[in-house]
Amino acid sequence: MSEIKKVLTVAGSDSSGGAGLEADLKTFEEYGTFGFCAITSIVTMDEDKNWHHEVEPINPELVYKQIKTVLSGGKLDALKTGMLGSVKVIELLSTIIDQNEIENIVIDPVMVCKGENEVVQPENGQAIRELLLPRATIATPNLFEAGQLAGIAKVSTIDDMKEAARKIISLGAKNVVIKGGKGLQAEKAIDLLFDGSEFTLYEADKVDTDHNHGAGCTFAAAIAAGLAQGMTVKTAVSKAKEFTTAAISGGFAFNRFVGPVWHGAFHKAEQRMNKYR
Ligand SMILES: Nc1ncnc2c1ncn2[C@@H]1O[C@H](COP(=O)(O)OP(=O)(O)O)[C@@H](O)[C@H]1O
Numbered sequence: 001m002s003e004i005k006k007v008l009t010v011a012g013s014d015s016s017g018g019a020g021l022e023a024d025l026k027t028f029e030e031y032g033t034f035g036f037c038a039i040t041s042i043v044t045m046d047e048d049k050n051w052h053h054e055v056e057p058i059n060p061e062l063v064y065k066q067i068k069t070v071l072s073g074g075k076l077d078a079l080k081t082g083m084l085g086s087v088k089v090i091e092l093l094s095t096i097i098d099q100n101e102i103e104n105i106v107i108d109p110v111m112v113c114k115g116e117n118e119v120v121q122p123e124n125g126q127a128i129r130e131l132l133l134p135r136a137t138i139a140t141p142n143l144f145e146a147g148q149l150a151g152i153a154k155v156s157t158i159d160d161m162k163e164a165a166r167k168i169i170s171l172g173a174k175n176v177v178i179k180g181g182k183g184l185q186a187e188k189a190i191d192l193l194f195d196g197s198e199f200t201l202y203e204a205d206k207v208d209t210d211h212n213h214g215a216g217c218t219f220a221a222a223i224a225a226g227l228a229q230g231m232t233v234k235t236a237v238s239k240a241k242e243f244t245t246a247a248i249s250g251g252f253a254f255n256r257f258v259g260p261v262w263h264g265a266f267h268k269a270e271q272r273m274n275k276y277r
C-alpha cells in the first residue's frame with residue numbers, strides 16, 4: 001500500500017458536527033486520507049438566543065502549538081483552513097506556510113455561518129485577503145465571501161462570479177472556485193473555477209433542502225483531500241462537487257435550527273445507513 005496522504009485542517013469546531021473541523025476530518029476520512037486538526041475557535045449555538053452562533057476563539061499560542069505538533073510528524077500533503085478565530089492566527093499561519101513545505105493549500109475564507117446575517121470576526125477578512133490569498137493553491141469562497149474578498153457589493157450572477165474570480169486571482173490566489181450553491185440565481189447549483197486564464201463551471205441539480213449546514217466546509221475539505229491524493233485542481237473540484245452533492249442529499253434535521261450534511265453519504269454504505277438511522 002502506498003503511504004497514506006496527510007491533510008491538516010486549521011479550523012473552528014462545530015459541535016453540531018456538520019461544519020467546521022468535524023466536517024473536514026470526516027471528509028478526509030471518507031477520501032482515505034489521514035486527517036489532523038488544529039482548533040482555532042469553538043462555535044456553539046444558543047437556543048435561548050434564537051440559535052445565534054457564538055464563537056469562542058482559542059489562544060493563538062495554543063493554535064500555534066497544535067500546528068507545530070502536527071508538523072513534527074513531517075511533510076503534509078495538504079493544508080486546509082476554515083474559521084480562523086483571530087488576525088493573530090492568520091499571521092501565524094502565513095509564517096508557518098512560508099517556513100514549511102506544504103504543496104497544496106486550500107483557503108476556505110469562512111466569514112459567515114449559514115442562518116446568520118452578520119460577518120463573523122470582520123477584521124479577519126482583510127487579513128485573509130492580504131496574508132492567505134497569495135499563498136493559496138485554491139480559495140473556496142461562497143458568494144458572500146467572494147464579494148467581500150473582491151470588494152464587490154453583491155455577487156449573485158455568473159457574470160458577477162467571473163468578475164469576483166478575476167479580482168481574487170489578482171490578489172494572489174493560484175485558483176479560485178466560487179460556490180454558487182443555493183444563493184445563485186440559477187436552476188442548478190453552479191460553482192465557478194478560475195485559474196487565471198480559463199473559467200470552468202461545475203453544475204449539479206439543486207437539492208431541495210434546508211439541511212446544508214457544512215456544505216461549504218465539506219466541499220473545501222474534499223478539494224484538499226483530492227489534491228493531497230495527487231488530483232489536478234480541476235479533477236479535485238469535480239470530485240468534491242459530487243461528494244458534496246451526495247452529502248447534501250444525505251443531510252438531516254438535527255435540531256430545530258441545524259440540518260447538517262452527511263459526509264458518509266457519497267460512499268452510500270446501505271448497511272451503514274440502515275444500522276444507524
Ligand atoms: N441546495 C443545494 N443543492 C446542491 N448543491 C448545493 C446546494 N447548496 C449548496 N450546494 C453546493 O454545496 C457547495 C457549498 O456551497 P455553499 O453552501 O454555498 O457554501 P457555504 O457553506 O460556504 O456557504 C457548493 O458546491 C454548492 O454549489
Ligand SMILES: Cc1ncc(COP(=O)(O)O)c(C=O)c1O
Pocket residue numbers: 011012013014019020021043053082083110112113114212213214215216217218
Ligand atoms: C466552526 C465553523 N466553521 C465553518 C462554518 C461554516 O459552515 P458552512 O460550511 O455551512 O458554510 C461553521 C458554521 O456554522 C462553523 O461553525
